[in-house]
Amino acid sequence: MTLQTELQNEAPSKLSVQHVSKHFRSRGRAVHALDDISLEVSEGEFVCLVGPSGCGKSTLLNIVAGLDHADSGRVVADGAPVTAPGRDRMMMFQESALFPWLDVLDNVLFGLKLKPNLSRPERLEVARFYLSLVGLEKFQRAAVHELSGGMKQRVALARALAPNPRVLLMDEPFAALDALTREQLYGDLQDIWRKRKKTILFVTHNVREAACLGDRVILFSPHPGRIREQFKIDLPRPRDINSVDLARHSTAITAALKNYAIREEVQVAE
């Protein structure tokens, strides 16, 4: 594989979640995390999963990543069933999960070193390319603890993009950041996604964030985790989180979310 093909964007993947159910035990209680979830994500689509905590959206992401297994049903990426983690599906977590014993560049190189058929200079060039894509080319040799929260997530994004996956799985990647940093990253993520088209599954409990980033927003409800509603966001990009049009969408989603939350409470009361 040459450097040219390596730096070319891999074609985004088509994801298909088919009748996935998942139970697990938490503090001695059985939790029905996912109940018969089916979801089609088209190539290069940006899909946000929204819902209250405990609705299983992160569990679904882990199953798509191959880090967790479904009790029944299956996930198909590009026609091949997912059984284990793979380089075609990279994941970003709420905590950056960067390795503190490596500097910024070596963190980005970690996944590249595990990718066969890349020479050392090629790996370096790829890592530097993605670091400059997230605007951190000047921080190659910085230690992880010297970075701010937002910078850490940028490095984590570069690390996830570097092996050139077709699917990017993001588990509340901006939840721990301050509002200003977050807004900056919304813009940057849209920009990066435009340049490096990936199929993205993005988990969040922030409705505005979902409306700002997603082509489609999927609403989950808990106990058991189910898909309730889908919203198509057909606003032009790049989108501004503070725009009025976007607020209209997020208001509708929030209303639906509240509706299910109230129904849930009534059910519990009964």
Added chain:
Amino acid sequence: MKRTLKALLFFAGLILVWQGLYLKHLWSPVLLPSPVSVGEYLWSVARDGSLASATVVTLRRLLIGYGCGLVIGLPLGLLTARFNVLNDTLGLLALGLQTMPSVCWVPLALLWFGQSEAAMLFVVVMGTLWSVIIATDNGVRNVPPIFARAARTMGSRGLHTWLRVMLPAALPFIVSGMKQGWAFAWRSLMAAEIFVTILSGFGLGQLLHYGRELNAMDQVVGIMLVLLVIGLIADKILFSPWEHFLRRRWGMAK
């Protein structure tokens, strides 16, 4: 530099107070000799070379024993952290033996190995091994699970994950465990040298022991001072650079 100066002043002051109190004849010189006579003793053994040779003998035993303890203990600690079955068995044994004073191994060591280097080595290894196992195990258990998960998504598996993720992530704990192991090895060796009389080498512990037999407290106190200095130097040479590196890279506020 300023800190070194402060430390030097402190120790000089301590010796001055000791000498001052000694000159007041508050206690019999048999109980605690003056710093001057301790100094004279140290000077004499330094000149005839017996201090240097005893130090070499002791340090060689210490390094070999400590090295064996690490080489056996680190992998065992990784194994107890990885396999629950080992943790419930070997881990429990290590926990129990770690708290046991290593001097308790001396009678068995003498019976099994006689008055030999092997007996000495055995006591030191028994003193080191268990705390290294416990520290390594503890270090690996304290690694945030997200590191291993992140590594798995990037294609890391099995041995690669252990060597490139778990081991470096646990390093801060392992280093503090190695430091503790070093202290245990040092104590064990002194116990062994005091109790095991052998002809294959005359160590610092034996010098201390004969000082006691001869009621030569200048010798006892002198050797104790040497032990203190060796302990300090070992810490500064062996562990300070590591800890400094860990603080800089991991960014731990200690």
